[in-house]
Amino acid sequence: MNWDEIGLKMGLEIHQQLDTESKLFCPCRTELIDSEPDHDIVRNLRPTQSELGKFDRAAFEEAMRKLHFHYENYDDGTCLVEADEEPPHPLNREALELAVTIALLLNMRVVDEFHTMRKQVIDGSNTGGFQRTGLVATDGHLETPQGTVKIENLCLEEDAARRIRETEDGVVFRLDRLGIPLVEITTDPSISDPQQLRDVAYQIGQVLRSTRVKRGLGTIRQDLNISIREGARVEVKGVQDLDLIPEIVEREVMRQLKLVEIRNTLRKRGASVDGDLVDVSEVFRDTASRIISSAESVLAVKLMGFHGLIGTEIQPGRRLGTEMADYAKKRGVKGIFHTDELPAYGITPEEVKALRDAVDASEDDAVVLVAHDRETAENALREVTKRARMAIDGVPEETRKALPDGNTQYLRPLPTSSRMYLETDIPLFSIEEEFIEWIRKNLPELPSEKRERLIEEYGLSDDLASQLVKRNLVEEFEALAEFRVDVTVVASLLAYTLRELGREGHDMDSIGIDELRDVIRLLEEGKVSKDALRDIVACMADDGVTAGEAAEKLDLLLLTEDEVEAVIDEIIELNHEMIQERGMGAMGPLMGQAMGRLRGRADGKIVNRILNSKIRERL
Incomplete structure (x- = not known):
């Protein structure tokens, strides 16, 4: 692809756990715990207004799911700070020192005061509904073969609770990871080549490895911000494999280009979505589809002008219908049916015709249906209609999850600026120039x-x-x-x-x-x-x-030269005919025999010297 022609812009966010003795705002240790937890806390989260009276759209979206969050914790290893039952302790100075060290290695300007902020978190991974974070440094840079990349910000923050499993009505987290110090490093969006993005991630990773950071799976996470000229900014979270970054970028660009094509087609057709839900249970009263026949009700919605487009592939193996299904799944269904893929799954051509008649769909229209209990089906189809309207607008701003094959999957809407506000329980921390200079003089090797x-x-x-x-x-x-x-x-x-x-x-x-x-x-x-x-x-x-x-x-202690010579003499005697026939050509096979007998108990150079001499004596 011609990246300049399509207006590709990319940025990178790297989150790295620091290897400190204690957590950022409490004295608990920073190792994960393998034993069974001692207690379980249950919480429900709801969105709140910012100081300007606005709701963060991602928080509002998540609250609609009405999930219950369980937090597993320990008598020894977690405390009331993680449970949000006690005010945070003073800032961990060791973590701040490491953050400043990393900032200086990235050529950044360190701020003179560390102000702790609350960043709203809506997936349940923080017991208080927010993550504590603070700006440490700005205005850094890295040099790459494709040019200079600006490092915009470095923040010091708490890691989230560990996701253990999902339940029917919520998620189970463990509090041993919550509060581990973490640095978040953010580049500007000027990166325009996928390989350069990978190179920047590698260079930052090398800088981090030169300091005291944690190692192993889950201790470092890369998030990619990707957009094209006619598309929208999309944040791809959870990229683990650096070598997969170029593939993820290419597939996300492909997705956005396809969505732009679909938008243009929909607009030419005058497509629209009225959002009226129709109960079509009667159409499928005698259906052979086991999924539909086992459902309490079957609801459908007509998407005017969408015929043939829901089945359009936008990433390898993923279609516009997959995107709609991802939205619907957030409301508790396992998937959706749509007329671009029917008849199939036990649904007959006659049922498809009856379905289209029931919702008064023309040849240019598509129909999406969901089989579930009525409330869940209604909520799921409302998500489908919302995603369909987005398709008419083009590419939606989203937070997406990186998949192992390089594709991405919808997670939630992109957060807005309304989710950050001041932490009133922690005083500011002054970063003195003497402190910075002391660190500068003791920087580790890159x-x-x-x-x-x-x-x-x-x-x-x-x-x-x-x-x-x-x-x-x-x-x-x-x-x-x-x-x-x-x-x-x-x-x-x-x-x-x-x-x-x-x-x-x-x-x-x-x-x-x-x-x-x-x-x-x-x-x-x-x-x-x-x-x-x-x-x-x-x-x-x-x-x-x-x-x-x-x-x-293992009998691997070295033999003396006399002992080695005795072994070689035995080999010579057993192979005197080979020596007479091959002369020095017997050296190779006999050397193999000698090293086999003397495996690990004699230096190969000594064996070679003695064997060479013994063969020459026989010639």
Whole structure:
């Protein structure tokens, strides 16, 4: 696609948990809890007006669902602050220090006062109905091959409660994650190429990795803001895979272009939606469709001028009808039927004709029906008519969820500016210039700087250096590199061997830096060969033994040269005919036999030297 021609504009929001001792506004620890919760709190949320007397449209939309929210909590690990039963404690200074560190690494200007704000949250993930957040820095930038990208804001805020499961009438959350310090980093919307968007996300991620941030699934989340000239701003939430970003952008652009085409067609047809709901239960009184026959009532709505367009594919495998169904599902139904896909699902051509007659639909009209209890069906069809009217307008502003295949799915309307207001329970926090300068003088190395230093100082390959940086193992490598051994062996052990052993099912959690020091010390002292390291570490992980005990148990302690020579003499005697026939050509096969016999107990160079000499003696 020609991105400039379609007016593609993109921005990025990155949310990263900080690795602090305690939460942002209470002393609770920041680790997730695996045990069964001790208590359950039930809350219902409702929208409230802002100070200007306005409702946030996303909050109003969510309140219409009338959900019950359950919050699982613990006697030890969560407290009354998370339950919104106690005022917040003073701001976590450690978290602010980390946020300022990240801001300076992103070339940002730090504010002189931190003001805590309340940002309205409408999905139930915050017990108070709001998230505490505050601006830390503005006006940063990153350099990319496609140009400079502006970093607009960096905020320090609370993470939300952990979503555990859905129930028939609501959602169950757990409060162990609520309040963990989080930085939100926002770029401006000037990014115009999908690959550049991915590169910016990667660079920011590398900056974050150079500081104390949490690692693992769910600790970092990327949200994409995407729009085109004739479309609208759409926020895509929950992007986990950086490599999927270009695909998500391309599919969202495809969706918006298709919606623009549909809008133009609808306007040419003079399409309209009156929203009158018709009870068509009688039409399907004897239907063979099990879904419809089991429903309390069947309601339908006519969409004038929509014939053939509801079935139009707007993303691979997703149609305009899918978009309408996503809206309807927010009201408790599993899906919708529409005439662009009928007859099907047990609905006959005769029933389709009777349906069209019942709602007085012409050839250019489409009909959507929902089978459920009457109230749910009415609410679902009202959502369908709302989405149909949006189709006549074009592309709606929405918050959407990233799907694993690169498509996106409707979540809720895009929030408005009416959802932010001042937190009155927390005083402002002054950020002194001396505090900023102290942090500036102690900034950590950026990942790119670490990689270059490893290559220059230790002579590592670009691949090994990059893997150590990527896996956050530079500190461990430098500790082990103090031993008088080949640093490439140490780097390979950390970057590849440990990971491979973990994938094979060995419990690598028990192998820390002290255990690895013992392993490398055996190598330095000449007690084991480098080829034995993998088996020794695996035995230590499985059996809980020391490095020396593992080497002895596996019979991997190095033999003396005399012992190696004795083994090679045996091999020579058994293969004297091969030596006479092949001469030095027997070196390869015999070397294989020798290393098989001496596996892990002799250095390969020594074996090669002795074997070479012994073969020449026989010729």
